[in-house]
Amino acid sequence: MVLTAGGAVLPVMLIALLLGNQWAVDGLGDVGGEGGLWPLVYWLQHPQWRLYPDGSFENWGYVISLDFGLLLFFVLLAGLAAVGVRAVAPDRGMLGAVVTGWWACVVASGLASIVVGVLIGLTLDLPPSSGSIVWNTVAGGAAFGFAYGWIAGLGALAGFHVGRGTGGQAAAQPGYAPQGHGQQGYGQQYAPQGHGQQGYGQQQPYPAQQGAPAQPPLPPVPGQPPVPGQPPVPGQQPYVPPQHPAHVPYVPPQGGPQQPAWGAAPQQPPAPEPPAQPPAPDAPTLDPPTQADDESGPAERAPAEGGDAAAGDLADKTMLDHEPEGGDDRPRPPSA
DSSP, X not given: OHHHXXXXXXXXHHHHXXXXXXXXXXXXXXXXXXXXXXXXXXXXXXXXXXSSOOSSSOOHHHHHHHHHHHHHHHHHHHHHHHHHGGGSOGGGHHHHHHHHHHHHHHHHHHHHHHHHHHHHHHHXXXXXXXXXXXXXXXXXXXXHHHHHHHHHHHHHHHHHHHHHHHHHHHHHSTTTSOOOTTOOOTTOOOOOOOTTSOOTTOOOOOOOOTTSOOOOOOOOOTTSOOOTTOOOOTTOOOOXXXXXXXXXXXXXXXXXXXXXXXXOOOOOOOOOOOOOOOOOOOOOOOOXXXXXXXXXXXXXXXXXXXXXXHHHHHXXXXXXXXXXXXXXXXXXOOOO
């Protein structure tokens, strides 16, 4: 925008500097006429400026009015050109830039001429027969913009192309234009990476700054290869490629004891348990002796003991002497 505004103002400023000064205006007024191409020459002298009053009817108020109107014309022309060029499409900017500069010159010249006409009418004592000084000044300014505004349009076009070329070079620099996610720069080719190389999108380790505390390394993402140059993290299992047997799930054989998983800690065998002890037999319970048992015990035990002894002697005698018992009816052997 700045280059376009400057390009529109620069050629008009040269016209005012060469043909709008007080010496050129006075000289052309003396030799000029009313017909032919002289009106076009007079329109070129519309943006006038003076250093001091010259003539019987001029004063310092008239000089200040002309100079202020010229500065106002330049400011309005630059502002309108900068605003109008924002609506110009970059790919179709040739005709649009020329029309924008031309339009800005017509509007700026007309508005500045209104202000100049009002100020001249306040500073000069002109007779009523001279007509309206305001409308005469506005007509001269609009005629200059319409007849020579294309010069400002060409200057705006030159500034527009220079500004677009500068912006295009800045956009072509690497890293200037942000690329979307997953997009690849023009002319870049994808190269396959071998085992152990860093994947796409991973951050490179930056050197530690001097005077800054060392930051602990971040743990690697599970399933991702470690970053080159980064120390291993305690407790982190080493990275294995997808073709490694560790990535294949272990399937135990059918009918056999189940084996522990790959990489798991071995299970400890269960501790042997002591054999179960047989239950102890119940101890016989004896009834406590009563008083009747104590009184009759000796008398009953004595015959019983005597009978048992007699029976034992009789059995021994019978077995040794082969003598039948008294109740036996078998014949006895003859005596010697």
